Amino acid sequence: MSTPTETLMPFDEAMERYEPVLGLETHVELGTASKMFCGCPTTFGAPPNTQVCPVCLGLPGSLPVANAKAIESTIRIGLALNCSIAEWCRFARKNYFYPDMPKNFQISQYDEPLCYDGYIDVEVDGETVRIGIERVHLEEDTGKSTHVGGATGRIHGADYSTVDYNRAGIPLVEIVTKPITGTGRLAPQVARAYVAELRDLMRALGVSDVRMEQGSLRCDVNVSLMPRGGTEWGTRTETKNLNSLRSVERAVRHEIERQAGILDAGGRIIQETRHFHEDTGTTTSGRSKEEAQDYRYFPEPDLVPIAPDREWVEKLRAELPEPPSVRRRRLQAEWGVSDHDMAAMRNADAIDLVEATVKAGAPPADARKWWMGELARRANESGKALAELPITPEQVARVCELVASGQLNDKLARQVLEGVLAGEGTPDEVVERRGLRIVSDEGELAAIVDQVIAENAEVAEKVRNGKIAAAGALVGGVMKATKGKADAARARQLILEKLGVSG
Amino acid sequence: MSELIRKTAAELGRMVASGEVSAVEVTQAHLDRIAEVEPKIDAFLHVAAEAALEQARAVDERRAKGERLGPLAGVPVAHKDIFTTVDMPTTAASKILEGWRPPYDATVTRRLREAGLVIVGKTNLDEFAMGSSTENSAYKPTRNPWDLTRVPGGSSGGSAAAVAAYAVPLATGTDTGGSIRQPAAVTGIVGTKPTYGGSSRYGLIAFASSLDTPGPFARNVLDAALLHEAFSGHDPLDSTSINAPVPPVVEAARQADVSGMRVGVIKEFVEGEGYQRGVLRRFTEAVELLESLGAKTIEISCPSFAYALPAYYLIAPSECSSNLARFDAMRYGLRVGDDGTRSAEEVMALTRAAGFGPEVKRRIMLGTYALSSGYYDAYYGSAQKVRTLIARDFEAAFQQVDVLVSPTTPTTAFKLGERVDDPMAMYLADLCTIPSNLAGNAAISVPCGLAEEDNLPVGLQIIAPVLGDDRCYRVGAAVEKALEDRWGGPLLKEAPSL
Amino acid sequence: MSAITRDEVAHLARLSRLALTDEELDHFAGQLDQIIAAVARVAEVATDDIPPSSHALPLTNVFRPDEVRPGLTPQQALDQAPAVEDDRFRVPRILGEEA
């Protein structure tokens, strides 16, 4: 058993002595309208047990019927991952008792996955790493337990639990990698980059909303260590249910340090499931007993085999969207941004939004500036994803247009964005209602310039005498007088003209 | 005793449709008969007199409004208590489901209602349909109307006894290894296992999913065909349901003509030990009768059938061990031992130990064993290969003949208690019926006389290819007609011990 | 030699979530041994060249369109539950793996 006293080996040292072998199992909840085997809706966050029926509650006599869209989505995922698509395959029952599983078996796939033997390329530090895909299969999700009572609110020590079956039966695609070897010290980043690539791929395919924080993409990571120069893989651990990219990276790193520490001290690694703790960045042992599970898989007799028509598969292949990595390279070239800026946009989930804003007519630099600047700040403040902000790419493009045409300056534009986010209407409506249009009436602006010069005679004199830098204070005065609604460049030009100097 | 209970379902349907008699009168007559015989036979787990009369009134109202009624509208039917019903408890004869009220109707239930049949109650069965005598019911054993000291067969023994006792003209059953045909045979009535996928399993509490088949009971072949037709046909809620028209079973039952048909006698099922002499005699006479009616009979060998029984007792328990896992005290049904300190795991195990009877436990453990890693290939895997061999034997046979025949069961009804604690002896009752479950084809049992040793009914099994259900009825009706001519009326003219 | 030991039967009972008494275990051990010995015959004819059949009929590709259908109300869903709390099924404390 692991104990709190186990010593970690520093990562760099661990990497000198050991070679990590990774394996990732990723579960993706498909974004179908109805569940995998019944017609219940799949909306996230519905009140408990409001999206259930005899089938997903496993009532006696009920029978499953497979969702055609879920099968199609799984095949599309398989094709996008360069997999072979089974000519003929079956669902299987995975038998084990657990209160959140209504039938006490899960309909899954065993030795006949729908898709198998593929790969995906990911980039880490400018290096391309090819990750082999063992299989992609389809199964059903379980219900959700809430543990009540006890000191920790966790399962251990709870007095009892309550179960909501809304999630039971939502289609779940499991994507399993082949063992990932030879990544060395990049292993934690490779794991993270792989999950990020999968996430982008799912989004490009439109098969899932891949919200890791809502659990619609969950990841289990297997890690084992092999002594450098060795040939035999070590015993692996499986860290379950990682729900952010950062956690994936940290968990791999921690397991490498932990396992290296144990091996170094002459200990042995126990094959077990482990849980990752966000707060400490560490993992702890998850299974109370070491008894091997016997799932007694057998072909699901209530469902008939799937034999995907080859013409249909080819049609799905032909209709696949541009792969995310290819698309990113294309957009980067079109937008002329650096690797660093592109990576930042990807991390902020801004690429789709910037692209849509550009499509709506904004120059790429402006679109990027607003989404990655003011809007990212606002999203961060309200704890929302960029895409969740109540503003459309079209509206952002309109703001860019108003700035480009000189009707807004950046400061006013920020106020317009604030108004749109506050629900005050479209950018034009906000400009109208808040009276944010720039003072562009030359006569009005000239009068204000005259007034500011008169009120700041000393400064004006300095400017006249050639100290042009002092003009800034006068421009500030104009901006103040107009509450920021003046075109600062034009105001400066007027001031210099009136004071008889040329800028 | 009202004369109405002597009528066939077809006659009753005609009388109700024409207004000669009301559905309420027909229903009341049968409810009275149930009250009379039920203390002796214990065929029902639940009698729904009020609900039945209400359904009957609805039929009468529809008629009064000038609606055209179907051929079985207003005809009483007893429903095996393994189909869900929203207005009646559904227990599968298990303590674990005592008092369960399903929130939905089985497809078969819904179609009975839509056809205007009057569901008078739910019939007894072996717990979760596991058994051949109805003694495995957690509530009570049902008795054979021919001899109250004997079993009515099983698992659909309650339905068979109710029909044989003239308590109802029609009943539903399910056949997983012979659970319709065997009780039909030993109670002297007609019972059909339709082609697998021909009748929907939605709402049928699963025993063995790849074998379970809903089917009809009646006292004559035409009535069975009418009920068969009423609840069969494609159901999008059952993935294994066949999307094809129902075979013309009613037309075939009316045709009752075997001239020119090729009939194969299964060699393996007329030799060997365990066959009662009187059963074989009646069977041989039935084959001669078919010849006299113009059929051509030949002997057919199906060598793999010898392995059908062991294959069945691996496949059915394997599927059942998984199907019955859902009875765990968490969402519905019995919960035992939840004292606030025990874990869910412990409560599940205590509940299942208390809620399941011995045969169910036996089969769950046998199935768990057969599916375990290390044993899967030798047991479950091999059984599935036998399944392929049996389907091949049938395929080869049906290239030579139109139907196959055999005795339905090796013996007549046995005594209550005789085989209760001898599972292997009990399992032999299904020897001749199991191959058709494994291969999914259609089969019927029709009465072919009484064994001279005990004066108890003997059944003739007629087996047809997949979706050849009509051939079962065609041959069955021909045999029935010829025998009735010889007997001067139905075999069951007098309900013997009632 | 017996096909199955009493210990194995006890293991099967645990796997099947059946809290059997010692008497039941003894009784079932004998019966299961007899049944398993009888059904093991299937291996005699199950040669490598025979494909297994998991289904009675060779149907394939039965799907439903991805459409939402009305299900049960929470009242209907929870109506038959042994214990309910806050519109959820209340179950005894769960041991083992954190899901």
Ligand SMILES: [Zn+2]
């Ligand atoms: Zn549902």
